[in-house]
Amino acid sequence: MNKSRKNIWIALIVVVIAVAGFVAYRQIAANRAASESSATETAIVLRGDLSITVEAAGSLAPPTEFTLAFPVAGKIYEVLVVEGQAVKQGDVLARLEDNFQAEGDFQALFTPAGVAQADGEVARAQIALDDAKDYLIYLISWDVYYAETKLAEAQAALDAVNADPTATEDAKAAAEKNVKYAQLNLRAAQIKYVDEYCPLYFTYTWIDDVSDEEITDVLPPTAADITLARADLESARVALADAQAALEIVKAGPSALQSPLTALGKEMARLEGIRQKMENTRLTAPADGVVTALFFQAGEYANPGAPVVTLSDLAILEAEVNLDETDVVRIALGMPVVITVDAFPGVEVSGEVIAIALTANVQSGVVLYPVTVRLDPTDLPLRSGMTVNVTFTIEERKDTLIVPFRAVETEGGQAYVTRVTGSGSERVAVTLGLITDTKVEILSGIEEGDVVTVYANPVQDAELMSNPMFGGGK
Secondary structure (H helix, E strand, O other): OHHHHHHHHHHHHHHHHHHHHHHHHHHHHHHHHHHHHOOEEEEEEEEEEEEEEEEEEEEEEEOOOEEEEEOOOEEEEEOOOOOOEEEEOEEEEEEEHHHHHHHHHHHHHHOHHHHHHHHHHEEEEEEHHHHHHHHHHHHOOOOHHHHHHHHHHHHHHHHHHOOOOOHHHHHHHHHHHHHHHHHHHHHHHHHHHHHHHHHOEEEEEEEOOOOOEEEEEEEEEEOEEEEEEHHHHHHHHHHHHHHHHHHHHHOHHEEEEOOOOOOOOHHHHHHHHHHHHHOOEEEEEEEEEEEEEEEEOOEEEEEEEOOEEEEEEEOOEEEEEEEEEHHHHOOOOOEEEEEEEEEOOOOEEEEEEEEEOOEEEEEEOOOEEEEEEEEOOOOOOOOOEEEEEEEEEEEEEEEEEEEEHHOOEEOOOOEEEEEEEOOOOEEEEEEEEEEEEEEEEEEEEOOOOEEEEEEOOOOOEEEHOOOOOOOEEE
């Protein structure tokens, strides 16, 4: 490239730069002129409170709500509550017709006749236990039975000593010695059983079918016979304990049979069956609350599982609202909130965030996260289902300098306001703090009492809107 052509290119570049600078200047000047021509009012720089908030709507619901139903089918005899009625735990809410017979059978357990029946079952269980014990002793001999009992006692004592962190070595040694002694006694009893007891009690004589000769032999009990006898004895022990427990319950009265029985032998199962039949034919309140819905009236037939009563704990109310993914990351558990109820305009109720969902719901393509807030106690007659608006305060400033949002202009990342002076106005660089839809916090650059221009269409860079301190608020 020759020298003259090179000079031409340099000249062209200079011209392009000059034109671009002129265009930029004209644009800035035009924006400035438009901004200045749009100045319609002024505002005084004041001190006040400023906050960034997020709002969402939801409805009230009790965290504890029971939908009660009969587990059996039947005709409803009576409904003992009305909607809005407060009830206590254990109150009867409704009855089936069969409840009267079931109640009668239940109360009969605790009459003298019922106690006598339970006492008789204990006596029969004791006889069965004695018979089972006698039969096992017959099969294995008293000596073996006694030696086995003592060995079991010695082993239990040793286990207790080993489990006791305060037990001395001497105590452990003594317990181990007792176990060994009991083992020796059992071995001696077993030898005596084979040598003496079995020949005495289990020697049989019969005539052989083939030789027609008389045969005498010792046929001791088989291992299966003894195992079955031991199992029968253990079952008899369980049955006696069951009958004794049932007797104690009927002696104590109805209050002893209000909850389901877990140890269900024959007699306890009988009591539980009577109790369960009574419970199945009446609805009782599982907790304190308010009746919020009734689905049946007296005389109507209810199928098993059909809702009859809804019971709600209205002492504590919650609201679930949905926040988008940009807002949900700005709140936290325990954050205080302000709740307003549509039914009570102008009244605010405090509360706090108690749950933030980890997974989102997508509604019409929008990602939303359920957030649960709990209301603080209030005297307002709130009801489940009422519409509420929840305000989350993300950030807050107290007693800070505030100007209208439209008083701030930005250029090249720097914020400015136009301060009105006695002789005109001047453009002042300022540092911004919190920014809401309508107000801006000023950290430096102007003072309280200054007068600034408010523009109808201020010149603002996109950076102002993307400021991390920006958000809806008041």
